[in-house]
Amino acid sequence: MSAAEHITRVRRLYKLIFRVHRALPAELRVMGDNYAREEFKRHKKCNPEEARIFLNEWTDYAINLAKQMKPLQQAKRKEVGKYIDPQLLDHMTDDQIVQLYELHKAATLEDSDDTIKDQTIEKK
Template identity: 50%
Template sequence: MNFTSKQRVRILYKTILKLHRGLPKELQVLGTNYAKDEFKRHKTCSTEEAEVFVNEWTNYAISLAEQLGLRGPHTGTKRLGSQLAKDDIDQLRDEQVHQLYELMEEATKTSWNESPKR
């Protein structure tokens, strides 16, 4: 079966949204909103940017699938989330650093960071 690039992007997008269903509710909302925004913003990007975009989101989907496992986070082979290497951060454009900072702010203000009270 031969897919067009638009079909591949659509499949990747739907796969990411399905994977997000396995995240804790707050992360699911945050991740889904972020993914939707990023895919919309890159609809008209250049071919070179599209290639990088698809590769990075594919790696994200693979990583998330490994973390979530078949039946949710408790069956995954890895912890949810990962640290960014300093070299990776140094390669980001100013706009990307700003986005990353906003994402960090949003993620750290959600209740999922708080441990349950007993």
């Protein structure tokens, strides 16, 4: 793959991710957009093998999220995402595990904030 083709592929994927994120609830959209933006910046100068893996994983993410965001799927289930395969953790670096934990903390903090807000509204 030439450099121009690679750049075009990365840009298309980047734009696709942000388009798919539009269907997410507002708080998840902001978190997803920020995370994707940071990850793409972080991998801007990675080696070709890492770039291949990076693009494959983000492509899978975009496809899975797009499937979950279809109106018919949303009517069936009100949840977004899926659990990570525990075996994948064995292949992650310490930095990646810390990053995953930080993302988990941010997501669960927002969920608990929403629950608190919902309970407060119900009491009024």
